[in-house]
Amino acid sequence: MDFELSSEHQMLRDMTYRFAKDKFPPLTEECDREEKYTRELVSEAAEVGLVGAWIPEEYGGAGMGSLGNALITEQISRVDMAIGHNIWAASFGCEDIFFYGTEEQKKTYLPKVCKGEWVCAGAFTEPNAGTDVAGYKTRAVRDGNDFVITGNKIFITNASNSDFMLVQCITEPDAKRHSQFSQIIVPNDTKGVTTNHLTGKLGLRSSDTSEVAFDEVRVPQSNLVGTPGNGFKQLMHLFDTTRVWIAGQCLGLSEACLEESVKYVKERTVFGQPLGNFQISQLKLTEMAVNIEALRGMVYKAGWLIDNGSPDFTLSAMAKYFGGKTAVSCANYAVELHGSYGYFEEYPVQKWYRDAKILELYEGTKEAEVMTLGRHVQKD
Numbered sequence: 001m002d003f004e005l006s007s008e009h010q011m012l013r014d015m016t017y018r019f020a021k022d023k024f025p026p027l028t029e030e031c032d033r034e035e036k037y038t039r040e041l042v043s044e045a046a047e048v049g050l051v052g053a054w055i056p057e058e059y060g061g062a063g064m065g066s067l068g069n070a071l072i073t074e075q076i077s078r079v080d081m082a083i084g085h086n087i088w089a090a091s092f093g094c095e096d097i098f099f100y101g102t103e104e105q106k107k108t109y110l111p112k113v114c115k116g117e118w119v120c121a122g123a124f125t126e127p128n129a130g131t132d133v134a135g136y137k138t139r140a141v142r143d144g145n146d147f148v149i150t151g152n153k154i155f156i157t158n159a160s161n162s163d164f165m166l167v168q169c170i171t172e173p174d175a176k177r178h179s180q181f182s183q184i185i186v187p188n189d190t191k192g193v194t195t196n197h198l199t200g201k202l203g204l205r206s207s208d209t210s211e212v213a214f215d216e217v218r219v220p221q222s223n224l225v226g227t228p229g230n231g232f233k234q235l236m237h238l239f240d241t242t243r244v245w246i247a248g249q250c251l252g253l254s255e256a257c258l259e260e261s262v263k264y265v266k267e268r269t270v271f272g273q274p275l276g277n278f279q280i281s282q283l284k285l286t287e288m289a290v291n292i293e294a295l296r297g298m299v300y301k302a303g304w305l306i307d308n309g310s311p312d313f314t315l316s317a318m319a320k321y322f323g324g325k326t327a328v329s330c331a332n333y334a335v336e337l338h339g340s341y342g343y344f345e346e347y348p349v350q351k352w353y354r355d356a357k358i359l360e361l362y363e364g365t366k367e368a369e370v371m372t373l374g375r376h377v378q379k380d
Contacts (some may be wrong), residue, residue, distance in 0.1 A: 005071075005300075012053075012064060014070045019048060020079035031206035032351060035199050037161045038086050038206060039119070045087040046116025050076075052091035055098060060111030066241065067303030069144045070248035074299070076134050077252025078259075081355045082206035084252075088245060089157050090206070093122035093166035096183055100226030105185065109164065119264040121162035121192030122185070123153045123212055123297055124235060130155075131368045133168070133235060135175050138214060140169035142221065147171070147184055149192075149217040155362075157207070161211035162188055167214070172229045177214075185223040190218035203354030239363055240313040243320040244306065246363045247299045250323025253359070256294065257327075257334035257352055258288045264338055284333040291326040295369035298322060314376050321369035331356040 055061025076084025138151025
């Protein structure tokens, strides 16, 4: 067993962190305050191979695989998870184009995303269907050689800043529940597509979250991705893959909380000695460090297994579940260790505290992960 990253992965890790440290800090305060998306920075990240890095080189990506992409999400999240989210999620939705799309679809969409010319959005969640993805209402009706799409989506990452969306629709209404869905590529400039940027989020405020309306949107049936009626399985495969990268976000944010907390408790003096000398401070730092180390092993192993053709999607779900809990816990401890100072904008831990909560919600809530994992461990 070799637990060392390859030299290539180490270089990717270090380069990504340097990029984030150089580019993110001047934008953090403004983008968080104004909920401002960073399209230009996505293009800059694409120039150094950080966008769609998991995509093979033949389709324009860096070919760094799942582990490489997890390292990217980890390192950018150490600096600013929200701005970093814009970089890794610029390709969100492209996973199923790569897994199930035609060769023409792959060559049309993937290279432009990797180059930073286009941004993708995965239009999945609906007002009354989040975790219950089989409860979608958006329909795509065949009309000649086209699909006509009608429905609404909400909480869609990138939608107001994307160039195209991968939309989950009901195309086979008479089939069994989980065989009703298909995935269709919809360019944002298609007539009948309306997006509305949502504001007022607790955290991840630099990331664009939008609602989308489809009013008799007509696209060719050649925009179908994969097999009609296979959309549910395709979407589950997408989430199985992306959970590793979300766990990477959890890892990076947790590491940032620990690093900043260690720095603070060494500098802060109470009762005549450094705050870090007190056992309660050491307990919090220790719990942070132990959970981070455990999470790192889960994330790296899950990514490595995918890249080596033996994916363990149960482990991916475990990493996502444990990662969310770890990030929220580390952010909470970081604020507590900073005391009242941690509650103010002067210190970054207050932002990380706000950003952390989404990690227990998107890409499968922690409750959904519990249901999945709970059933798994009871299998014979």
